Amino acid sequence: MKNHKGKIDIICGSMFSGKTEELIRRLKRLDFAKKKYKLFKPIVDNRYDNKKVVSHNMNSVQATIISKSEDIYKHIKNENIIAIDEAQFLDEKLYEVCKKLIEDGIDIILAGLDMDYKGEPFGSMPKLLAISNDVKKMHAVCFDCGETANYTFRINNDTQQVLIGSKENYKALCKNCFFK
Ligand SMILES: [Zn+2]
Numbered sequence: 001m002k003n004h005k006g007k008i009d010i011i012c013g014s015m016f017s018g019k020t021e022e023l024i025r026r027l028k029r030l031d032f033a034k035k036k037y038k039l040f041k042p043i044v045d046n047r048y049d050n051k052k053v054v055s056h057n058m059n060s061v062q063a064t065i066i067s068k069s070e071d072i073y074k075h076i077k078n079e080n081i082i083a084i085d086e087a088q089f090l091d092e093k094l095y096e097v098c099k100k101l102i103e104d105g106i107d108i109i110l111a112g113l114d115m116d117y118k119g120e121p122f123g124s125m126p127k128l129l130a131i132s133n134d135v136k137k138m139h140a141v142c143f144d145c146g147e148t149a150n151y152t153f154r155i156n157n158d159t160q161q162v163l164i165g166s167k168e169n170y171k172a173l174c175k176n177c178f179f180k
Contacts, residue, residue, distance in 0.1 A: 006080075006102035010129055012114040013138030014152040016172040022138060023085055023111040024059045030081060037081035037109075039063045040072055042089040044162060053085045069094040072101070080106060087112035088122040089162060095127045116161050117154040117170070119178065140172030151178035 011022045030037050041053055041063045052060040064075050069090045072082065082101065087094065087110045098108055114129065114137070116122045129135060142149040149172040156169060163169060 004105040006106040007133035008108045009134040010132045011111040017138035017140040019111045036079045038079045039083040041085045043067045044089045069097045083109040094124040142174040143171040144177040147174040149174045
């Protein structure tokens, strides 16, 4: 197995597009297949429950909370697969960390926002998308018109890139409604 290289699969899209549901679905399949994996999430996201990744429909998987990308190395024991939720919130070293992990033969499943609330590429996501093996772009439904939505629109006037929240702060919009 020395020459085996890992791969990166990415689940991306706007808020309310079902990224976490899709990630949990894939992890449950790994459970059935009795494959060892570890799920990480950045400390910034404390929605619902700190030690679990919980989807909006309340499915959950235990997660290891990390404050920086390089913490991932410390927590890997004998897992062949690691998963990361909300990957856009991790620091820019995530790209190098992921490259090293796949070099070591570890497969990575990564979920995150591809764009921030301004419609700009978010964190390490664009670079990771470039070197990924497979990308699943999830779509939400536009809160305003019901079309397919790719954008996360911030309802309030806060201008920091990272502002945690759900429907009280954000809505999913299609391209037309987003740029209105
Ligand atoms: Zn719309």
